[in-house]
Amino acid sequence: MRVNYPGLLIEKHRNGALRYRVRVEGHKTRRVSIPVGPDDRDFANYYHAARAGADWRPDVRPEPVRKSLDWLAKGYLDNLERLVQAKLASPLTLKQRRSMLRRLCDYVDEDGRYGDLSMDAPQAAFVRVRDAWSATPGEADNLMKSCRAMYAWAIERSEISHNPAEGVAKIHQPRGGAKPWTADDLKRFKAKHPRGTTAHLWLTLQMFTACRIGDAIWLGRDCEIQRSGQTWLEWQPRKKGSALVTIPMLPPLFAATRAVKIVGTSYLLTDYGKPFATPESLRNRIQKWCAAAGVVGKSSHGIRKAVAELLAEAGCSQHQIMAIMAHSQAKTSEIYTKGAQRRAMAGDAMQILAALDW
Secondary structure, eight states: OOOOOTTEEEEEOTTSOEEEEEEOTTOTTOEEEESSOTTSTTHHHHHHHHHTTOOOOOSSOOOOOTTBHHHHHHHHHHHHHHHHHTTSSOHHHHHHHHHHHHHHHHOEETTEEGGGSBSSOOHHHHHHHHHHTTTSHHHHHHHHHHHHHHHHHHHHTTSOSOOTTTTOOOOOOOOOOSOOOOHHHHHHHHHHSOTTSHHHHHHHHHHHHOOOHHHHTTOOGGGEEEETTEEEEEEOOSSTTOOOEEEEOOHHHHHHHHHOSOOOSSSOBOTTSOBOSSHHHHHHHHHHHHHHHTOOSOOHHHHHHHHHHHHHHTTOOHHHHHHHHTOSSHHHHHHHHHHHHHHHHHHHHHHHHHTSOO
């Protein structure tokens, strides 16, 4: 017998997975996502709660079958969550891995739902799911990265002897990364967003700290320290493996932080006077600021790259750039210094050539 669920929306994701959303009764535009489909025994509970505009959470979830992909993903994510609580792993990593592995387990092909399959799956199974996500190659590669990490964790605990996701090739083709901002970009942005605006403060914070956007949302006065009569900023970047950053707070940045009317726990605040909840929320706001200023195709990471290139062109060493950019490996900063050094050597060589007697 067919059961009718008014307001149930079934949408197909680009990777082939189905997404279920329910329109809240009496609210045409409000929708609540539910994590299961009509075949799930808890579907009715999720559905009726969503129709009422609420979330439903089962008191007890059935334990996954031992040695299944569901079982493996649960064990790995539970361990990763404990590491986050102990401040040994990044909450952002946990969030991404949880999303990726849940989507892996919910993927369905001719063999059935992946989460119900044995964790001892052949490499071909992971190739298939990677290919199913080929429309979003960056996500496909991140999925395989999450799978490799999960299986490496299982191998260390002797739950399995091999990593079936190892060797699955990447399909994303890098396109050079973020484009560095130019002097004209900076002039346009500052002309549109003068001192005292959040946009101006963001630009100044990025320029004079070269911080990642994940740190920009929480950097604030709590990070300020006094040293020899000067204000410095000191913080531990949230990205795993980053080095502690301690840099002097130069006058333009100090002035920009003191020009805003509302002071909060972080320098950058939303229109409601609250810190940005996620890097993505700040990234969306930056896109609007850039669009208003006529700055096209640039991002916050483009400023970070521009700062690194300016430092290299000014003759800074790899280790000096590392100290500012929070790089923990010299090879990362070498990307910028090698190009600057080659240009300098080429310039010297051309001067020698010009001095030859023709």
